[in-house]
Amino acid sequence: MRLHRNLCFAVIDGLTLIFNEGNYADKVIQQLLKRDNRWGSRDRAFVAETTYDIVRWKRLYAEIAEVKEPFDRDNLWRMFAVWAVLKGIKLPDWKYFENTPARKIKGRFDELSKIRKFKESIPDWMDALGEKELGKGAWTKEIAALNEQADVILRVNTLKTTKEKLHAELYDLNIETDFLPNYPSALKLKERANVFTTEAFKNGHFEVQDASSQLVAEFLNVKPGMRVVDTCAGAGGKTLHIASLMENKGQVIAMDIYANKLNELKRRAKRNGAHNIEPRLIESTKTIKKLYNKADRVLIDAPCSGLGVLRRNPDAKWKLQPDFIENIKRTQQDILQQYSRMLKAGGQLVYATCSILPSENQEQVKTFLSSETGKDFTLVKDKKVLAHQSGFDGFYMALLEKNKA
Structure with missing residues (x-):
């Protein structure tokens, strides 16, 4: 591979925004990709994948490069040089790469690869927490898996097409996909591609949604004609799946505390042809109380640490703090206590997170079931x-039933 100056500069600019200004990696990369309309798909892929790679391995590369935060541009070029050497890429004769000690870089990599927190490039506290909650063996395997690049998974919108038809439609565009056993609506891309520019996407034939996330709506046992409440709907990935499983019959009330996310959901629902979704902004507890004992099904896709989705959000490793996890656990229990009251007797509720920590998952369900509200479940x-x-992705889901009166 030959390095091109303008693409490398884009990566360094992106890393400056992510590491020093706290910007979200996905937003930064979106901006970078609009920088030069002469860039082809390979150029864009280089910028996106290299930026994500250096974000993912920040601690390891900084340690090898012997640089500390906040990183100035020279520091970032040194980290870039570490990335290139470890990838086996020949460094061009640029001033940024003068005196790059390639042999020393490889030696340091071999040394640090024996220590999990460096090898997997994670903060000390996260490494300790993962081992405490999952055990040494499972955590070592899990954090390694969470550092791999995520596959692109599509969820077929069955309101508009079938898995077989979409598979064929994309094949005609030279986009090859595989069926996934045990995931009824999923197709996996064989190679990464920009699927958002396809007519199939514009016509609402699919959404991009990880296979684990697709299990949640299936777990809820929805049927056409039901009243279902998605209490933390966000931009509506799971809401749209629920609507398709209900065949547009019945009502899906999509609730969230952020109006901009619900506006995005409205746009997505229109594209998907999902007509049974009613977005509701949670402005106070009154919004929730109005629905007490009214729902056949309730989904609580709770806010969480997001440790199960580090593959697609590698910068979360550096933004997360231990006190956030302690606070979010209190929020999760509060939400369970309040939102579970929307369920009718005999109805079912799913509590889900994209976390792998038992303290956010099984233990929250156990605490809820032993509480005054939870005794009815x-x-x-x-x-x-x-x-x-x-x-x-790493996920958790629990199906609870409210006892009949």
Whole structure:
């Protein structure tokens, strides 16, 4: 591979925004990709993948490069040089790469690869927490899996097409996909491609949604004609899946505290042809209380640490703090206590997170079931999905039933 100056500068500019100004990696990369309309798909892929790579391995590369935060541009070029040497890329004769000690870089990499927190490039506290909650063996495998690049998974919108038709439609565009056993609506891209420019996407034939995330709506046992409440809907990935499983019959109330996310959901629902979704902004507890004992199904896709989705959000490793996790656990329990009251007797509720920590998952369900509100509920089943076992994101989901009066 030959390095091109303008692409490398884009990566360094992006890393400056992510590491020094705290910007989100996905937003920064979106901006970078609009920088030069002469760039082809390979150029864009280089900028996106190299930036994500250096974000993912920040601690390891900084340690090898012997640089500390905040990183000035010279520091970032040194980290870039470490990335290039470890990838086997020949460094051009640029001033930024003068005196790059290639042999020393490889030696340091071999040394640090024996220490998990450096090898997997994670903060000390996260390494300690993961081992405490999952055990040494499972955590070592899990964090390694969470550092791999995520596959691109599509969820077929069955309101408009079938898996077989979409598979054929994309094949005609030279986009090859595989069927995934045990994931009824999923197609996996064989190679990464910009699927958002396709007519199939513009016509609402699919959404991009990880296979583990697709399990959640299926877990909820929805049927056409029901009243379903998605309490933390966000931009509506799972809401749209629920609407398709209900065949547009019945009502899906999509609730969130952020109006901009619900506006995005409205746009997506229109493209998907999902007509049974009613977005509702949570402005106060009154919004929730109006629905007490009214829903056949309730989904609580709770806010969480997001440790199960580090493959697609590698910068979260550097933004997360231990006190955030402690605070979010209190929020999760508060949400369970309040939102579970929307369920009718005999109805079912799914509590889900994209975390792999038992303290955010099984332990929250256990705490809820032993509480005054939770005594009316029974745990039907739960499922924990670990990335190193499934090959997809880490997730947890528990199905609870409200006892009949």
